[in-house]
Amino acid sequence: MNATASSTAAVAPSNRHAPADASAPHNAMANAIRALAMDAVEQAKSGHPGMPMGTADMATVLFTRFLKFDPADPAWPDRDRFVLSAGHGSMLIYALLYLTGYASMTLNEIKRFRQLGSKTPGHPENFITAGVETTTGPLGQGLANAVGMAIAEKHMAAVFGAGVVDHKTYVIASDGDLMEGISHEAVALAGHLKLNKLIVLFDDNGISIDGALSLSDSTDQVKRFEACGWNASRVDGHDAGAIAAALEKAQSSDKPVLIACKTKIGYGAPTKAGKASSHGSPLGQEEIKGARDALSWEHEPFDVPEHVLSAWRAAGRRSKAAHAEWAKRLAALDAGQRAEFERRMKGELPQQALADAVRKVKETLAATPKDIATRSSSEFALEALVPAVPEMIGGSADLTGSNNTRTKSMRAISAADFSGRFIHYGVREHGMAAAMNGMALHGGIIPYSGTFLVFSDYARPAIRLAALMGERVIHVMTHDSIGLGEDGPTHQPVEHLAALRAIPNLLVFRPADAVETLECWQLALQANNRPSVLALTRQALPQLRRSLDAENRCAAGAYEIAAADGKAEVSLFATGSEVSLAVEAQKLLAAEGVPARVVSVPCFELLAEAPEAARRTAIGTAKVNVGVEAAVRQGWDAIIGADGAFIGMSSFGASAPYKELYEHFGVTPQAVAAAALRKLGKA
Numbered sequence: 001m002n003a004t005a006s007s008t009a010a011v012a013p014s015n016r017h018a019p020a021d022a023s024a025p026h027n028a029m030a031n032a033i034r035a036l037a038m039d040a041v042e043q044a045k046s047g048h049p050g051m052p053m054g055t056a057d058m059a060t061v062l063f064t065r066f067l068k069f070d071p072a073d074p075a076w077p078d079r080d081r082f083v084l085s086a087g088h089g090s091m092l093i094y095a096l097l098y099l100t101g102y103a104s105m106t107l108n109e110i111k112r113f114r115q116l117g118s119k120t121p122g123h124p125e126n127f128i129t130a131g132v133e134t135t136t137g138p139l140g141q142g143l144a145n146a147v148g149m150a151i152a153e154k155h156m157a158a159v160f161g162a163g164v165v166d167h168k169t170y171v172i173a174s175d176g177d178l179m180e181g182i183s184h185e186a187v188a189l190a191g192h193l194k195l196n197k198l199i200v201l202f203d204d205n206g207i208s209i210d211g212a213l214s215l216s217d218s219t220d221q222v223k224r225f226e227a228c229g230w231n232a233s234r235v236d237g238h239d240a241g242a243i244a245a246a247l248e249k250a251q252s253s254d255k256p257v258l259i260a261c262k263t264k265i266g267y268g269a270p271t272k273a274g275k276a277s278s279h280g281s282p283l284g285q286e287e288i289k290g291a292r293d294a295l296s297w298e299h300e301p302f303d304v305p306e307h308v309l310s311a312w313r314a315a316g317r318r319s320k321a322a323h324a325e326w327a328k329r330l331a332a333l334d335a336g337q338r339a340e341f342e343r344r345m346k347g348e349l350p351q352q353a354l355a356d357a358v359r360k361v362k363e364t365l366a367a368t369p370k371d372i373a374t375r376s377s378s379e380f381a382l383e384a385l386v387p388a389v390p391e392m393i394g395g396s397a398d399l400t401g402s403n404n405t406r407t408k409s410m411r412a413i414s415a416a417d418f419s420g421r422f423i424h425y426g427v428r429e430h431g432m433a434a435a436m437n438g439m440a441l442h443g444g445i446i447p448y449s450g451t452f453l454v455f456s457d458y459a460r461p462a463i464r465l466a467a468l469m470g471e472r473v474i475h476v477m478t479h480d481s482i483g484l485g486e487d488g489p490t491h492q493p494v495e496h497l498a499a500l501r502a503i504p505n506l507l508v509f510r511p512a513d514a515v516e517t518l519e520c521w522q523l524a525l526q527a528n529n530r531p532s533v534l535a536l537t538r539q540a541l542p543q544l545r546r547s548l549d550a551e552n553r554c555a556a557g558a559y560e561i562a563a564a565d566g567k568a569e570v571s572l573f574a575t576g577s578e579v580s581l582a583v584e585a586q587k588l589l590a591a592e593g594v595p596a597r598v599v600s601v602p603c604f605e606l607l608a609e610a611p612e613a614a615r616r617t618a619i620g621t622a623k624v625n626v627g628v629e630a631a632v633r634q635g636w637d638a639i640i641g642a643d644g645a646f647i648g649m650s651s652f653g654a655s656a657p658y659k660e661l662y663e664h665f666g667v668t669p670q671a672v673a674a675a676a677l678r679k680l681g682k683a
């Protein structure tokens, strides 16, 4: 199947997707969206009316004839996912949620558009508004989230069967979504994996903020998507029959589907339709009056007449029977399978299996300590964690052998078989991170991935959104400092730890040895309401914690890993590879008669959250504090104080064997000891 250009009405809509209620014609239902969008933006004196007015027809066809959803149960696991990737058009989804009968989306909430504490914030936020699947606004992210959702659907269906997992992922995307670079990563991955249950309605209105799209873009999106392995077609985005026909055809596609819907932004506005002026500001009273006339919508602001509202509410009840049938199929599932499905969808960990796996690895490490790179320690931990936590789906952005994220038993996910648990994301860090968000949002999966820490910048916008949404995704980021050596400054992160620590609600772990790496993995898995980064080394490190310790010491964020011989005059704080370096410095100081303690700080955020007393104990009361991290100082003053000494990086790195680099940049035990002695006035 390969529908191009003129496929407009190739397939007649089937009865299954017939209009919900013939008594309220399509136009009136679509106009209800347009009117609510105009009125809410006008009332707020802020917002984007053009997009919802232009996409009202496609959204009406989708929500009244195709989308499987139940407003009474927004979290129904087998609902179709709908992603409004063009989040600036948020009034579209708020209007749809109100009209179809989501209880929490009242008319009052529509009237409170963009106000503090409302369910109708400026851009859709999934943690604020029931029925919003993902937080959108940064263009391109929603589309890439949808790719992850579609992967998650395929995987969960492969594991639990199509009886309980069989839904589609629909997206409305704009020119801006498709111009963003992330869209290429997402679209190419979706095409490669033949995600045929992913259907994108492209709001092809040829307008963006600066004016006509022709100012900045001349891509043939249909050809572009086809080149990426999609079925793509063009339709008149205001012809309900044509939209329905294209959606009908999409139902049985063998590839992901793009439907480019030619629309007019601000449809109905007498002077602003088709113009950038309808994109992002209130239309104004005159224009709204003209639009009401043009659309033959004679109702007062925020007034949706009863027959239109009841037709919409009927559309909202369309999937009740499907929901009930699904519940029966779930109930008929083998009890163990059902419990497992429900556990995974709730995001609950298999506590006992996880605890057992952690204990076993700790026992092994105590019996036979491992002086290995933390990326290898991570692999060692994963060999036990992956079988214990079946919802973990690993991956890498083409650095599998370097990130050590694929365990021996993991099979790769492919277009032919989604039952595997490892994803070759290709060289697509941004698309990977956004797809992981989509998988976590879908439910049933804990995605983890791999790339180099320096490339966290390529994934940062998606990591930020994971943190905002509070999604459990885990990023393994290896080669975490100049310690990676010869690849040089392009590959050596110096500012990245600070930059990641600046993101609220993100846990940044930098474990010091094999035991800490395991503990940080455990904490990342247990953090069910936020993402984590594990910053891991390329170079080998000694296992500092050699005796069996059941307690997860990293949970405190920081702890004394090597006590002073006597009352400490110096506290040496370090993370990751620099903890063993601090331990060497401790010996040098001891030789000078200066007792020093070493505090490992695997996670700044957990330290900041620790109870005051625990935090004080970890920080201690030594005269002198020294921080050691092969990275910039920014952020360290919260631990060592403005008076503390810091040994780290204040420039980019260089290309050389790593031991020479540590010498060259002065990140050495000698430098640490000397800094402490200077602060004590002893040197």
Ligand SMILES: Cc1ncc(C[n+]2csc(CCOP(=O)(O)OP(=O)(O)O)c2C)c(N)n1
Residues within 6 Å of the ligand: 050, 051, 086, 088, 089, 137, 138, 139, 140, 174, 175, 176, 177, 180, 203, 205, 207, 208, 209, 265, 279
């Ligand atoms: C990553 C990102 N960059 C910039 C913006 C600001 N912005 C919001 S909408 C938009 C483009 C508008 O064009 P289009 O996507 O076609 O939407 P339409 O005008 O059709 O509503 C831009 C640049 C954004 N939201 N996200």
